[in-house]
Structures are given as structure tokens and as C-alpha cells.
Amino acid sequence: MKKKTTIYDIAAKLNLTAATVSRALNNNEKISKNTRKLVKQTALEMNYEQNTLARALKSGKSFNVGVVVPRMDSNFFASVIRGIEEELYPKGYHVIVCQTHDQENLETGNINSLLNAQVDGILISISKSNDNTNVFDSLLEKQVPLIFFDRKRDMEGISSVTIDDYQGAYSAVKHLIDQGCKRIAHLSNDRTLEIFRDRYRGYKQALIDHGFEFDENLVVECASKIEEGRRITKQFLEMDQRPDAIFSSSDFTALGAIQEIKAHGLNIPQDVCVVGFSNEPFTRFMDLSISTIDQSPIEMGRLTAKTFLEEVKSKKKIKNQQTIILEPELIIRKSSSR
Amino acid sequence: MKKKTTIYDIAAKLNLTAATVSRALNNNEKISKNTRKLVKQTALEMNYEQNTLARALKSGKSFNVGVVVPRMDSNFFASVIRGIEEELYPKGYHVIVCQTHDQENLETGNINSLLNAQVDGILISISKSNDNTNVFDSLLEKQVPLIFFDRKRDMEGISSVTIDDYQGAYSAVKHLIDQGCKRIAHLSNDRTLEIFRDRYRGYKQALIDHGFEFDENLVVECASKIEEGRRITKQFLEMDQRPDAIFSSSDFTALGAIQEIKAHGLNIPQDVCVVGFSNEPFTRFMDLSISTIDQSPIEMGRLTAKTFLEEVKSKKKIKNQQTIILEPELIIRKSSSR
DNA sequence: TTGTACGCGTTATCAT
DNA sequence: ATGATAACGCGTACAA
Numbered sequence: 001m002k003k004k005t006t007i008y009d010i011a012a013k014l015n016l017t018a019a020t021v022s023r024a025l026n027n028n029e030k031i032s033k034n035t036r037k038l039v040k041q042t043a044l045e046m047n048y049e050q051n052t053l054a055r056a057l058k059s060g061k062s063f064n065v066g067v068v069v070p071r072m073d074s075n076f077f078a079s080v081i082r083g084i085e086e087e088l089y090p091k092g093y094h095v096i097v098c099q100t101h102d103q104e105n106l107e108t109g110n111i112n113s114l115l116n117a118q119v120d121g122i123l124i125s126i127s128k129s130n131d132n133t134n135v136f137d138s139l140l141e142k143q144v145p146l147i148f149f150d151r152k153r154d155m156e157g158i159s160s161v162t163i164d165d166y167q168g169a170y171s172a173v174k175h176l177i178d179q180g181c182k183r184i185a186h187l188s189n190d191r192t193l194e195i196f197r198d199r200y201r202g203y204k205q206a207l208i209d210h211g212f213e214f215d216e217n218l219v220v221e222c223a224s225k226i227e228e229g230r231r232i233t234k235q236f237l238e239m240d241q242r243p244d245a246i247f248s249s250s251d252f253t254a255l256g257a258i259q260e261i262k263a264h265g266l267n268i269p270q271d272v273c274v275v276g277f278s279n280e281p282f283t284r285f286m287d288l289s290i291s292t293i294d295q296s297p298i299e300m301g302r303l304t305a306k307t308f309l310e311e312v313k314s315k316k317k318i319k320n321q322q323t324i325i326l327e328p329e330l331i332i333r334k335s336s337s338r
Numbered sequence: 339m340k341k342k343t344t345i346y347d348i349a350a351k352l353n354l355t356a357a358t359v360s361r362a363l364n365n366n367e368k369i370s371k372n373t374r375k376l377v378k379q380t381a382l383e384m385n386y387e388q389n390t391l392a393r394a395l396k397s398g399k400s401f402n403v404g405v406v407v408p409r410m411d412s413n414f415f416a417s418v419i420r421g422i423e424e425e426l427y428p429k430g431y432h433v434i435v436c437q438t439h440d441q442e443n444l445e446t447g448n449i450n451s452l453l454n455a456q457v458d459g460i461l462i463s464i465s466k467s468n469d470n471t472n473v474f475d476s477l478l479e480k481q482v483p484l485i486f487f488d489r490k491r492d493m494e495g496i497s498s499v500t501i502d503d504y505q506g507a508y509s510a511v512k513h514l515i516d517q518g519c520k521r522i523a524h525l526s527n528d529r530t531l532e533i534f535r536d537r538y539r540g541y542k543q544a545l546i547d548h549g550f551e552f553d554e555n556l557v558v559e560c561a562s563k564i565e566e567g568r569r570i571t572k573q574f575l576e577m578d579q580r581p582d583a584i585f586s587s588s589d590f591t592a593l594g595a596i597q598e599i600k601a602h603g604l605n606i607p608q609d610v611c612v613v614g615f616s617n618e619p620f621t622r623f624m625d626l627s628i629s630t631i632d633q634s635p636i637e638m639g640r641l642t643a644k645t646f647l648e649e650v651k652s653k654k655k656i657k658n659q660q661t662i663i664l665e666p667e668l669i670i671r672k673s674s675s676r
Numbered sequence: 677t678t679g680t681a682c683g684c685g686t687t688a689t690c691a692t
Numbered sequence: 693a694t695g696a697t698a699a700c701g702c703g704t705a706c707a708a
Binding site: 049050051052053054056057062064071072073075078079081082085089094095096097099113115116117118226255259262282285286287288 | 400417
């Protein structure tokens with residue numbers, strides 16, 4: 001690569017000091033308007049570009065933020081990231097995205113890489129790993145700004161941005177009950193994660209509140225994959241008393257459920273209603289569009305970024321933990337509109 | 339954030355020089371096994387972590403690579419990125435992903451930001467912008483390692499990794515002809531981009547080679563969106579002689595086409611066959627699965643990264659431009675299986 | 677208002 | 693085999 005022009009080059013050209021140039025470029029008060037103008041002028045002419053590395057080394061800030069997500073090819077996470085970018089780019093930050101693929105070792109590795117790259121903070125949606133809290137403890141210890149979004153972990157002093165998963169699940173099940181469904185099954189997911197625990201709780205409470213009995217057999221955990229959705233739904237449909245509705249904690253398993261229900265010659269929503277979770281784009285454009293819960297991911301991203309910015313600004317002050325909870329929105333489509 | 343331990347700290351503790359410590363940690367030949375062992379030992383004890391910023395400032399390498407894509411929430415680009423990561427992470431590089439949303443100004447802005455962040459290279463799939471070659475010219479001038487993937491631009495000395503779009507289109511249309519289709523329309527896209535030009539050429543040539551007349555009216559350009567696919571397909575179906583097949587240069591417009599065909603009461607594939615492009619996951623899991631072209635995105639990502647690594651390694655040597663072209667794979671599903 | 681001088685953490689080039 | 697020193701490019705207290 002070609003050599004870049006530094007403040008020294010432009011200082012030399014103007015018979016000034018690098019210090020003066022630096023000040024002029026940073027709009028320091030105590031510089032004459034003339035020199036400032038002159039410096040900026042020639043900086044432009046010489047195609048000067050600040051070396052962020054040097055600035056970072058000096059200031060201790062890299063202006064890089066690490067974002068860690070299970071994966072980035074789901075619309076939900078991609079949208080959250082976009083929200084984060086929208087908020088952070090104008091402030092001069094860069095965003096480094098890492099994927100964990102829900103693997104604990106990758107998560108740990110990514111976090112360490114990010115720390116090593118001197119990121120100014122980490123915004124993370126945790127993987128399914130259950131109990132290795134040590135990585136996060138060490139982050140806490142090192143006082144690296146840390147914000148959770150969507151998939152959080154309860155930690156003293158750490159802010160988080162999530163949606164009200166309990167409420168989302170509750171409203172979905174309430175809606176199914178309103179449609180006349182009597183036996184509502186639940187496709188759950190790893191309940192060591194708070195979001196899936198909350199969706200489960202919302203499901204359960206909605207049933208109880210409306211006079212239904214809660215049947216443990218109608219709840220099954222599985223991974224967020226189409227095939228898994230099919231597999232479990234097959235079990236449901238082969239029960240003596242098959243369910244007449246499925247509330248799925250994932251759009252992907254909801255899709256699998258729909259495929260399996262059709263394969264069994266049953267009609268949706270007449271025989272079985274289905275509601276998913278996340279409002280992935282495909283739920284809208286299927287022939288049989290899928291009811292689901294929207295999580296306003298862009299907003300979630302923006303708020304996560306804002307929380308980070310506040311935390312950075314109030315550096316030394318008393319840390320005030322923020323716990324932001326967004327309202328989910330039930331979107332009713334064909335799969336549950338009787 | 340807490341202060342990190344530096345090589346000075348560990349030098350002080352061992353009554354050594356920072357230089358020695360540095361050498362020991364970097365496995366320099368001319369260091370006694372004892373001191374090396376000792377240094378590494380205490381480095382571990384003191385939780386030493388190399389400051390990559392300082393190393394970058396010194397070496398002129400940031401070990402960051404910029405990846406620029408139109409968007410990252412399509413499976414194709416997400417997969418390419420994953421391939422890039424798989425190849426680059428083990429080599430100690432980090433990947434900074436930027437989205438252009440197909441907007442010229444964002445593309446330019448992102449590139450400049452990446453340069454400013456001192457990335458060691460840029461891997462890019464260009465946006466639709468047509469003629470502002472200046473950004474790339476300036477990259478060329480600055481001798482920043484640059485690799486194109488998928489959406490390339492013809493530039494002297496710049497390597498690229500693409501698939502054979504011409505061949506992909508050709509085989510798709512050949513397949514439609516084999517199914518007995520007589521009037522094959524083409525949903526095209528911005529043909530200032532090479533990939534769409536090539537798909538158009540493959541379509542045209544396949545028709546000609548099999549004795550069909552090429553009808554300009556059966557080719558329409560539109561954006562890669564479901565709604566656009568519907569809109570154009572509506573026009574097709576209202577023709578006096580409607581087409582009996584649609585080859586779409588995008589899976590999304592193919593989906594729109596399918597929706598519209600159904601809305602017109604026609605059957606797929608009996609009345610109209612449809613083939614898309616990219617092998618997005620939804621093409622597989624639709625009730626009416628969609629025939630498409632697979633672009634082996636992960637492989638594309640890996641090769642792009644490899645090409646970059648080679649370019650970096652052979653720094654000062656004669657640049658040898660690589661033009662890698664992958665073979666596309668036609669995947670036949672229900673939407674075109676008569 | 678501007679210059680001087682130093683430090684951020686590393687590595688590379690001399691010496692020793 | 694190790695030490696001393698300079699340099700990467702920038703920002704900033706201190707001095708002038």
C-alpha cells in the first residue's frame with residue numbers, strides 16, 4: 001500500500017508543528033482561524049486521512065464495537081445489527097460482527113478476539129451455553145462495556161434490551177383461545193435461555209387464566225429448525241387427543257409444523273391453528289401466511305446501541321443498569337384466522 | 339476499563355527489557371530457551387494480552403479485513419461471509435462487514451470508513467451503482483488489496499471470484515426447454531451489473547441454440563423483490579400469447595411470479611414453469627418448492643479469502659490477477675418438474 | 677496562539 | 693543472548 005500523508009507531512013509543508021496541525025484538525029479552541037483554515041485546506045489537498053490506529057492507541061479507544069450473535073443469516077439478527085449500525089455509524093464507530101453458531105467455544109473465542117482487537121464494548125445475544133459464566137465474569141472484571149440484547153443473562157450491573165417474551169407468548173395463546181382452540185400445544189426451545197423460559201411461562205399462564213388445564217405432554221423442546229418442527233408435530237398429531245393449535249417459539253419450527261400438519265391431510269386453520277415467533281419474512285409470503293410475533297428488531301438494535309453510547313459517555317460515573325423491555329406485536333395471518 | 343498488562347510490566351518483573359520480552363513472545367530464534375519459557379510463563383500469570391493496536395501501528399497491518407456486500411440478510415451473502423470467516427479467522431484476521439443496501443453513496447462511505455480503519459484489504463460485491471469508478475480507481479492507486487466476489491467490475495489487475503452466471507442461466511433455460519416449454523420469459527435485473535448481463539446472455543443463447551426465436555418483449559428488468567416479480571409477471575400473463583415458463587434471475591422475483599401465476603388461476607408447473615436463481619433456503623421449503631441455481635456461496639467466500647491471503651503474502655512481487663469462476667448447479671424442484 | 681516533549685505498546689535495528 | 697534506542701502517528705500537558 002502507498003504511504004499515507006501524516007500530520008507531520010502537512011506540518012512540514014506549512015512550517016508548523018505536528019501539534020498545531022493536530023489541534024487545528026480537531027477544532028481546538030486555541031488556534032487562529034487562519035491557521036486552522038490553512039491546515040484544513042492543505043490537509044484536503046494532500047489527501048490527509050487520520051490514522052485511527054494511532055488515535056486509538058493514544059486515546060485508548062478503538063471506536064470499534066463488537067456485536068456477537070448466534071447467527072446473522074436470520075432476518076431478526078440481521079435487522080438488529082442494522083439498527084445498531086444506524087445508531088453507531090454517525091458517531092464514528094465501526095461494528096465488528098461475530099457469529100457463535102450457538103457454540104459455547106466459538107462464543108468464548110469470539111469475545112476474546114474482540115477484546116484483543118481493543119473493542120470499546122461488546123453487544124451480545126448469548127448462545128445456548130448454560131453455565132460457563134466465567135467469560136462474562138471476566139468481562140465484568142475488566143469493566144468492558146457490555147450490553148445484552150434479546151438473549152440475555154441476568155448479571156448485576158449489566159444493561160439489557162429485550163422484548164417482553166412472556167407477553168408475546170401470552171397474547172399469541174390468548175388469540176388461539178379466541179379462535180376457539182381447545183388443546184393448544186407448545187413447541188418450546190432450550191429453556192436455559194430466558195427468552196424461551198418466558199415464552200413458556202406466557203403460554204402456561206394464558207391457558208390457566210382462561211380456564212384451561214395445563215398439560216405437560218403438550219410442551220416439547222426442540223431446536224429452531226424446520227425438520228425438528230416436523231418431527232415433534234408428528235408426535236403431537238399421533239396422540240389420542242391431538243392438539244388443535246400449536247404455539248411455536250420459533251417461526252422455523254412453526255413452518256415445520258405446518259408442513260407436517262398438511263402431510264397428515266389436516267387443514268389449517270380449520271383443523272389446527274399455528275402461531276410462530278419472530279416475524280421472519282417468509283411467514284408473510286408463504287401461500288399460507290403464518291401468524292407470528294414481531295420483535296421490532298431494528299428498534300431493539302438502536303436501543304442497544306444507544307444504551308452502549310450512554311454507558312461510554314458516563315464513563316466514571318455510577319453505573320446505572322438499564323433494563324429496557326420492548327412490547328411485542330401479535331401479527332395475525334392465515335395460519336390462525338378461522 | 340481496567341489497565342492491561344504490557345510487555346513492560348512483565349519485563350520489569352523479570353528484570354529484563356521489553357525488547358527481550360517481545361522477542362520471547364514472538365518466538366524469536368535468538369533467545370535462550372530458559373528466558374523464553376520464563377517470559378511466557380509469567381505472561382500467562384499476569385494475564386498478558388498483546389495490544390493489537392500497537393502492533394498494527396508498528397507493523398502497518400491491522401489484521402482487519404473489510405467485507406462489503408449489498409446486504410447481509412440474504413442467505414447467499416451471509417454464507418459467503420461465513421466462508422470468508424472460516425478461512426480468515428484461523429490466520430488471525432478479523433472481518434468487518436458493511437452493507438451498502440445497493441446505494442452508491444453508502445458504498446463509497448463504507449469503503450472510506452474501512453480505509454480509515456486501516457483494513458488490510460477489501461473484499462467486495464459491488465452495488466448497482468453504474469459508473470462512479472473513481473472509488474475503485476483510488477483504491478487501485480492506493481494499492482489496497484481488493485478482491486471482487488459475485489458482483490464484480492472489470493478492472494486491470496484486480497482478482498475476482500464469481501460463478502459462471504452465463505452457464506447457470508443457460509442450463510436453467512435448457513431445462514425448461516426439456517420440459518416442453520415453448521415461450522420462456524426472463525425476469526431480469528439491472529444489467530449494468532455483469533452477473534445479470536451474463537444471465538441474460540445465457541438465457542438468450544440457450545433459446546437460439548435450441549431453435550427458438552428470441553423475443554425482446556419477454557425480457558423485463560426489475561429489482562430483486564417479491565412485489566416486483568408479481569408486477570412484471572402480471573404483465574406477462576396478460577399478453578395475447580402468455581409465456582409458459584419464467585426464468586428469473588432472482589429467487590425473490592421467482593417467488594413473486596409464482597404468487598401471481600397462482601392468483602391468475604394457473605397451475606405450476608403444468609401451465610407455467612418457474613426457475614429462480616441463488617438457492618435461497620425458502621425455495622426448498624415452500625409447499626411448491628422452487629427450482630433454482632446454487633452458487634456454492636461458502637466455497638465462494640473461502641476462495642475469495644484465499645485469494646486475498648495470497649495477494650498479501652506476495653506483497654511486493656508481480657501482481658498476478660486471478661479470475662476464479664465457479665460452476666453453478668441447477669437444482670430441479672417442483673416448480674419446473676412436469 | 678503556537679512549540680516542545682513525552683507517552684500510548686510494539687517491534688526492528690543497532691550494539692554489546 | 694540480551695540491552696538500548698528509535699520509530700510507527702497521534703494527542704496533550706506544559707512551556708513560551
